[in-house]
């Protein structure tokens with residue numbers, strides 16, 4: 001298994017180009033299953049999760065081809081409706097095949113994704129929403145078996161928890177349902193807006209994406225489309241936090257500040273100089289005192305849970321004490337014991353991490369447990385004294401395109417070791 005070996009104590013300076021967003025690309029690639037034609041997606045990040053999605057789409061019969069950073073998916077050749085455990089277990093987002101397959105073919109068999117290191121992550125809202133649209137769903141032998149007699153029916157669906165994945169699955173299913181669907185208490189993440197724009201380009205009728213209430217008027221069929229994946233706000237945030245922790249200055253290109261405001265606000269509270277342009281963000285932390293900041297994760301437009309681990313690491317390096325409260329996932333503090341092994345002064349109380357002043361951070365062998373936890377360990381390794389070895393970096397490769405190349409270009413001493 002690959003490891004990262006980091007020699008700490010460097011600063012970070014320079015420019016970095018942000019890749020397309022994993023969390024937009026995944027639902028959008030599954031949306032291609034709805035279209036009876038070729039779709040071409042640009043700004044697709046080269047990630048392990050995208051490779052898994054590609055494998056799953058091919059298993060379902062789609063033709064998939066890369067042209068540079070463009071991915072062509074031909075939905076017209078899809079002729080299978082089984083998403084097998086071997087692929088779904090590698091990536092929870094595979095459950096997003098369910099809505100499109102059921103809506104287009106009247107049946108789908110998708111392995112239950114199960115939980116992961118950050119929490120149980122049930123899919124009850126996805127299932128209940130599809131049942132409301134007339135599907136019959138039986139969960140047995142680890143599979144969600146869904147059928148509908150004829151087309152799905154438009155419905156009024158209230159989701160009791162704000163869920164990104166459930167909103168996406170139901171939105172996709174509703175595009176080919178008979179009549180109107182209203183999704184209430186929908187998630188408002190920018191990735192949902194990007195998905196809705198893609199679906200509209202395929203011929204769907206959608207209004208209200210980005211608000212709590214999304215309305216969809218079902219259409220007969222969808223075609224292929226050309227669509228650009230929006231920039232990855234979490235990758236951007238990770239590089240901005242890295243710069244703040246290393247007391248450096250970094251300019252992120254090909255990004256979007258609007259989707260990152262809750263994160264930029266916290267970086268300003270931490271005393272960073274942050275300047276935004278149309279598609280770039282600059283951060284300068286040189287000769288400035290980094291201050292710890294209180295964080296509480298919330299659905300968008302609140303502070304994103306996917307930036308929580310990175311801010312926990314930042315607070316460890318910062319002056320003063322602050323609390324980090326995680327409200328989205330019940331077990332998203334797996335990075336804390338690893339950071340403690342590097343000397344971090346953090347105490348966990350329920351869903352809150354209390355970060356105090358840390359005297360010294362020293363390199364250590366640490367284990368990545370999930371994607372963003374891994375990022376927090378890498379950032380801490382860059383500022384710790386001595387050598388840090390991060391194990392199980394396949395988690396990082398799920399969601400960051402060659403993070404070591406981008407960090408090295410900024411001055412970090414980080415190498416991938418093949419074991």
Ligand SMILES: CC(=O)N[C@H]1[C@@H](OP(=O)(O)OP(=O)(O)OC[C@H]2O[C@@H](n3ccc(=O)[nH]c3=O)[C@H](O)[C@@H]2O)O[C@H](CO)[C@@H](O)[C@@H]1O
Nearest residue numbers: 023093121122123124125126161162163164165166328329
């Ligand atoms: C591929 C992708 O886009 N992943 C993101 C997506 O994950 P994902 O879509 O899995 O996350 P959700 O928004 O669905 O989860 C939010 C909360 O709702 C709960 N829940 C969800 C569905 C359901 O049927 N029942 C239920 O109880 C979850 O356990 C969790 O506590 O949004 C998360 C929250 O912003 C992010 O951390 C992930 O990076």
Ligand SMILES: C=C(OP(=O)(O)O)C(=O)O
Nearest residue numbers: 023092093306371372399
């Ligand atoms: C939790 C994440 O992703 P996923 O939902 O794909 O596990 C993430 O991107 O931080």
